[in-house]
Amino acid sequence: MMLLAILGADDATQTPSKYWPEGYEMLFGIPASLIVFFLLWKFAGPTIKKGMASRTAKIQGELDAGEADRAAAAAEAAQIRQAKGDIAAERARLLADADTQAAALLEDGRARLTSEISELESRAEADLVAAESRSGDELRAEIARLSAAAVDHVVTGSLDAATQQQLIEDFIAGVGVGAGVTR
């Protein structure tokens, strides 16, 4: 009743401080709050602590995983850098090989070309000589043939009766002195 009297004595819409609640509110409110806090600490605290520990572990795990990923990435980067270095070396080696082979090929090609040119020149000279010889032989044969035909024509054309008689007389005279005898 007294409590009601106190409560009823003041205006319900008025408070003595702008910042502090009424006295009875503090009287009930503070213990209630302490009880709530106690209950929270008693029952919710372990769960919250456990959750926080779990979260910490999770974050640590994530940090560890991140660190592992970073290390893996670093290793991969190192591997890539090494591979890149190997590629550069291989490229240099291949280029050197290609240069060597190109130089050898060029040298071989030059030697072969020189040899072929020399061989072609020799063959051409031989063909030229053969052609000259052949032409000369053919020319000589043709001249001989024409000369023989001319001789035939001239001699047979000039063998008149008087010449025939003269040849016979010459033969008889020649035989008489033993000329033109073969055995």
Add this chain to the structure above:
Amino acid sequence: MSDSRIEGYARGLFEIARAEGTIDEVEDELFRFARSYESSDDLRNALTDEQIPASRRQAIVEDLLGGKVTPTTTQLISMVVGSGRARDLPAIVDKLVARASSVKNLEVAEVRSAIPLTPDQETRLAAALANATGKEVNLKVVVDPSVLGGLVATVGDTVIDGTVRTRIEQLKSRL
């Protein structure tokens, strides 16, 4: 035909001609006919053709020689042709000529000329050949246009060649 058979025919023909007393003429005529036979493909083919009866071939001979040579020559050639030995006629005649010359101690001198020789040329040529070979010769002249000009004489193994044909061949060879 074998040599002995040719020799036998030659001896037979020789004895017949000698018995007839015409050996010189017959020998000369046979020689000329043999050379004509050698140089004429038609005559050779006609006289050696087995498809033509022997009597027909003999008739060809008689038609060809009748009145131009002594009857003995015609009959001897006809006999050889009739017996199917025309192919061996030149060899038989050569043996006969050699035999006839041998009997007279003469060497056969075959002379080929592009034109016929006069009797005077034949006499002088025989004398010249005898002088050159040291043997008396039985001159046999064959007219052979292929020599072109001049003469070629063969006495045994000796050949005296003065023909235009040979000179041309030598010149061609040198060319």
